[in-house]
Amino acid sequence: MAKENYSADSLTVLEGLDAVRKRPGMYIGTTDSQGLMHCLWEIIDNSVDEALAGACNDIKVILHTDGSIEVDDNGRGIPVDVEPKTGLTGVEVVLTKLHAGAKFGNASYNAAGGLHGVGSSVVNALSSRLDVEVDRNGKTYHMAFHQGHPGVYQDADPSKPSPDSPFKRTRKNRATELEVIGKVSPKTTGTRIRYWADPEIFNDTARFSYEQLIDRVRQTTFLVPGLKITVIDENIPETGDASVDAMLEVDTPQNAAGIAGNAFGHDTDAGIGDVDSSDGADSIDKADHADGNSDTGQVEDTAADDATDNREAQAASQAALASAARPHRRVEEFLHTGGVKDFVDFLSKGEPVCDIWRISGEDTYTEETQAVDGKGELHAQNIERTCKVDIALRWVNGYDTTLRSFVNVVETPGGGMHVDGFLQGITKQIRKSVEDNARKLKVNLKDAKTRVERDDILAGLVAVVTVRIAEPQFQGQTKDVLGTAPVRPIVSKMTEQQFGEMITGSKRGYKEQSGRVLEKIVGEMHARIQARKTKEVTRRKNALEAASMPAKLSDCQPGNDDIAELFIVEGDSALGTAKAARNSSFQALLPIRGKILNVQKASLSQMLSNKECASIIQVVGAGSGASFDLSQARYNKIIMMTDADVDGAHIRILLLTLFYRYMRPLIEAGHVYAAVPPLHRIALAGKHKGEFIYTYSDDELSGKLADLERRHIDYNPDIQRYKGLGEMDADQLADTTMDPRSRMLRRIRMEDAQKAAGIFDLLMGGEVPPRRQFIVENADDFDRSKIDT
Incomplete structure (x- = not known):
């Protein structure tokens, strides 16, 4: 029956922007928060394209209290004259016609982000209201739209436009006249677009993200040096x-x-x-x-x-x-002036292994494309394109990878041909350099497993890869991946040549830096190979596997994983007392000898070869670095139990550096603690004989003694001072430091990862002058009670 009723009357033809409203996901991806932000990117990118064309240096993004968003630039302004083919003004063409604009040729925009000619019109279609003002020819022109259709709003208060105001739509197939609403200087040009997102399109979960906007604006000013972008948020007032x-x-x-x-x-x-x-x-x-x-x-x-x-x-x-x-x-x-070099510096977290290296240049390629001839018809033509490449990179002392890629200032989260070419070029040159320096780097070329992989190279790499080309091919309107194939060999060749000179040290001033980079990459390779070999050893051991643990570990009974505690104890003497003081059902002990390796200064291979560091990683049982798995940790609490003196504080800092660099999730999840052993023991006398008071600092001792004298409580004047944990007997250590019912612990927290990284670099890194300056400047403010907090 359905087949018999199927005729031409069953067909629906969507005209103009109706197709956008019917299938918005085809143009903006989703109708949730991501799609909402994508609309804003489209308008901002059009203004940025004016900056790329050299016609704009100032953009304002205004978030109004009524939920509307306004983007204001001082570019050339949308053309206001009549487009001959449609009989409509340039403003109406740009905002109502799909695949219309000045970016299909090479005259107005050689490198632009909005290239499909649908961005502004799509935003217009998905807005309950859109107002545009254009400054050109000494005048300010205005036009308004409702859900993509031009017309005139009757606002009760012109200074407070609203999408709920009465709207008179322009008759179908008739041009809308541009309204002249003011005068400007003949030299003043620009475009202002203000729009209200349509609640009929976007779902209830759609939320605007101020943080995403700031991140996008900041990265844009990095990529377009000299462009100032101002964000004005009227929704979040600041008050005194x-x-x-x-x-x-x-x-x-x-x-x-x-x-x-x-x-x-x-x-x-x-x-x-x-x-x-x-x-x-x-x-x-x-x-x-x-x-x-x-x-x-x-x-x-x-x-x-x-x-x-x-x-x-x-x-x-x-x-x-x-x-x-x-x-x-x-x-x-x-506002930034340093380009991608400043961008990499901004993205870098941790101690740098090398300076910021720059790869830049341009090359040409031939592309067959459909071009519009003088009659307005499309024909296939071979066009010579120019590809401009600008890359900045550096390695930092860590294992996280930060790789950002852009095409004409539009970010490509999925990478594409430019990223493939970059990675291909550096991988080839690094492998070649490792082979050429195998003896120096202690690499056995005869072992097939000792081959540098891409993950080894990416560990600690911070890079920004940008290309500028005319009419790039993206995978979809959301522009996540660059698909222009000729870009890959251009970027690869340029990277091989320029990066090759840097990594081989043949370029002046790069020999020492390249040596450090290669050492780090080879260290990552050895760590990866070693991690593969010892993967099972670093996991939670059951009773059958306990023999593979370090002999000096005094483990707790199995089955108490949710409350198990590992005490890292300073010295063998304290270990003996701690064994008698602990509750073996859930408390394990691991002694260390003095001060462990400062891993902030040491390489990855040095850390792995250090006996104390390797034992701690093995006993924790969750791996290290990028492979660390918090769910595999054998203990719920990791407690550093050191003497209450300067040396003990230093040991705790060294342990914290190890946890921060290679087992950071332990700190982030709040599983790392510092025990707080007492410094003094006051024995009371008289009717309080047999009672004891413990104090944890000299100031506290003075205050406590003064309090006892004021209250006329007798005490033994021979105050016991503990020089170390080993001087306590088991009962004293249990009561003051180990028994959960009476002890005090300090939880190590990391509320600001970036600030924490800076502190570790400053205090534990290899640069002495900044550390000396920090100590001198802050010596008067030193508060011993703040250690470990």
Whole structure:
């Protein structure tokens, strides 16, 4: 029956932007938060393309309180004249016609992010309202749209446009006239687009991410040196101390209006700071605020002038307080001049193994493409393209990989031909250099297993790979992967040539750096091979496997994994006491001899060959580095139990460095602790005989003794001071340090990973002058009680 009813009447033809609203996922991927952000990227990318064309250097992104978003640039402005083929103005063509724009040829945009000609029109189709203003020819032009259709809104208040205002749609197949709403300087050009996302399209889970916006804006300014992008968020006002409001009492409406005018009436542009090459980032977070300064003039020796000066000073003071207390918009500005080199510096976390290396240049390739001829028809033509390559990279002392890739400032999370070419080039040159320096690097070329793999190279690599080409081929509108095949051999060849000179040390100034890079990569290779061999040894051992554990480990009974504790004990003497003090059902002991290796300075191979470090990793049982698996850890708590002196604190720091560098998830999950043994033991006398008080610092001891004397409690003046854990007997150690019912532990936390990395690099790294300077500058603020906190 269904076949008999199937005719031409059953067919549906979607015209214009209706297809976008019917199948939005084809154009923006999803209708959740990802799709919502993708719409914003499309508008911003169009402004950035103006910057790439050399016509724009200032972009503003404004987040309005009504949920709309506005993007303002000082580019050339969308053309306002009539496009001959459609009879529509350039503004209406760009915003209502799919696959329309100036990016299908090479005249206006040689390298652009928006190349499919659907970005602006798709955003328009998926908006409940979109307003566009264009500055050109000394005039400001305006046009409005509702769900992609042009027309006119009747706003009750023109300064507060709303998608709920009455809308009169332009009749079908008729051009919409551009409304002239103002005048500008003949030299002033630019485009402002403000849109409201359509709730009929986006689902209830769609949320705008301010953090994603800031990250995208920051990376864009890295990739387009000299471009300033300002983000103005009117939804999150910044305020001063609310208590200041109480000080701003005004008695008259005139005073109230004056203060309000000073606080809100004048927005000032946030200044642009100098690029800080030390951290690679020149992001400025500044809020618009009032200028509270006032000129009091020259003071005259008269009572009237004194009174005037007092009033002016008081008004200035009140204005400053008002500015500090009242809400104001959050404004963040971004401007960078160092390009991808600064970007890599910004992304680098950890101690660098080498300087930032740069690979750049350009080459040409021939591509067959459909080009529009003079009659407006498409024909296949061979066109010579230019591919510009700009890559920055460095290795840091770690195992995490940070590889970001871009095509015409559009990020390609899935990589593509440019990333494949880059990785192919560095892999080939590194393998060649390892073979040429096999004896120096202690690599056995006869062993087939000792071959550098790509994962060895990527460990600790921070790289930004960018190419600029005309009309790149992406996989889909979301532009996740670059598919232009000729880019791969160009990037590979350029990488082989320039990177080859660096890694072989033939380029001046690179010999020492290349040696460190090769040593790190070979170390990663050996660690990978060793990890494969010892994988089972580093896992949780059952009763049959216990014999493979270090002989000095005093393990706890199996079956208590959820409460099991590993005490890393300083010295064999303390081990003897701890054995008698522990609860063997869930407490294990591992002694270490003195100060272990400082792994922040040592290489990976040195760490693995160190007996103490290897034993700790083996006993914890969850692996190390990138292969660390927290779920395989044999103990719920790792407790560092060292003497309560300077040497003990140093040992704890060295242990923490090992955990941070190679078993970081233990710290992040809160499984690492420091035991807190006492320093003194006070024996009470008189009616309190047989009672003891423990103190943990000299200051606490003084305070406790003073308290006892004030309360007239007798005590033995011979205060016992523990020089080490071994001086305690088992009962004392259990009561004060090991028994969960009476002990005190300090949990090691890492709330800020980036700050923690900086502290480890500063205090435990190989650079002595910065550490000396830090110690000198902070010596007066030293607080022993803050150690391990």
